[in-house]
Amino acid sequence: MSEVHHVVATTYYRTFSKSYPVLAHIAPGDTVVTKTLDSGGQDLNGDHLSEPGNPLTGPFYIEGAEPGDSISVHLAKVRLNRDWGYTSYRLGLVALTPESIETVYSSRLEMDLVRPNRDDMLPWDIDPEKKTVRARNPQTEAHNLEFDAAPMLGCIGVVPAGDFTPTSGPSGPWGGNIDYNQIREGSTVHLPVFQAGALLYVGDGHALQGDGEPLGSGIETSMDVEFSVSLHRGRELSGPRVETDSHIISVGSQPEFSSSLNRGLQMATTDMVNWLVANYDLEEWAAHQLIGMVGIYDVVTVAGSMALRIPKANLP
Template structure:
């Protein structure tokens, strides 16, 4: 199986000028070994998020959130849709999260000074599950609290049309740092293609995350991602779509949050109208009356230029 090794997975921008690290055929399985968001800096609780000590933080923009790529898909052309199927994500032996001054919405808290007065790094141990791997393993938050590892790819996208944008705060119709917990094994991710070969990048795997990634970091980890790519020829979609076994999700990122919610819902309506035979009136009325229609708030952390990420989700039984 072709593989991008971890030492190669240290790009910090989505850049159409990059030479592909891998070239694959439609349906061909391949693997990507990813770094965590700190490029391996956080290993113990003593490794604090002090910007002065972190390699690459003296750069503008800072070198954080490394991604691997690009991957060139044979036959993909501008105006196509890239279909990404994530088969497996196997995380490494630990993950981390960090808090401290000017990190996240409570990084200047006076109510709880311990959140803003100094740096804290928490390391979470991972143990294997029945498969003898971390694919079905357990994350240990503490001696008392644990939960199943639920990994997903936090940053994923193709090279944007014209601009070059960072892996840290780049977001757009092409993907980017979106932190969507549904970019996970068993689901299909759909993205518009802007360049020959699609030029896929990915990284920033999380072992688990709640809604919104409130502190600015989740359970950040290194991982091996196994996936396949396919093409839908000459099809246009406005933004990322996700096809889950039992539902479909239309994604959008914007500030304020209500802008992301409205655009994700309108794009879901367009999906229903153009591909599933709904009239505009029926689609409009469905999303306001159906008890199974859901809005997912994937990312709503006040961090730099990041927009808020919402997903409008509808069960397949209504398609």
């Protein structure tokens, strides 16, 4: 029988490490109901439960998962649970031409406005009922900057191979701080397994985030998260894949703000060819044509990762 685990962490970690005590052991098919802090370490009540820097909820030990397997994490719920969040006040400069940066506005908004000793953050009001977000301190009447929310999880990943212990800043084949706005309620994230039990962590919820996270943040906030995990024996993956109701998606997952989009696109395209050939019985040439006709590329992060989506309606 599958179980439901209600798990609230009291200690949060900022690395995808195999050294931390397991938060919960779960069997494939079990459901986990948990919460994530915002990227600055605050929970739904605003209490500081961790230092800033994408604190993670986990690790979850998946019974039976072994290196060479893969897990599929189905995000049944990714829900807003408080009425505020924050973004960076300025686009990441990596998203702008060098020639334009000389005259860009200052990122210094107001000291301590969102967090002590930080002056580069803009507070947002969140209405979890209406599922809307609105910039709290607009200095203009030109626009209300109010949008529909689209909650997502920035961090989802497992512990990589060997003793490599990445922080929750970059991403890679293990997932990590993928920061992809398609990883949201209803999505399923497929991840390779490198360690016994996989050691899954989640965190870094965003109420809304444009393609590529060009601000270097979404609207950072705490989240209620519910997920289940399935285990696939011997299904080796080269990196994260995502499924939504409408698309299958290969992610070329690379460190944020320091990678080549060209390389990320190559990784996503190559993985999609392999996926279509292995799982949909397409000849390689037919996979190429399908990608060439109906493939949709997403910028996952502006100088980091790319994704390639294929509509399920166009699959065999």
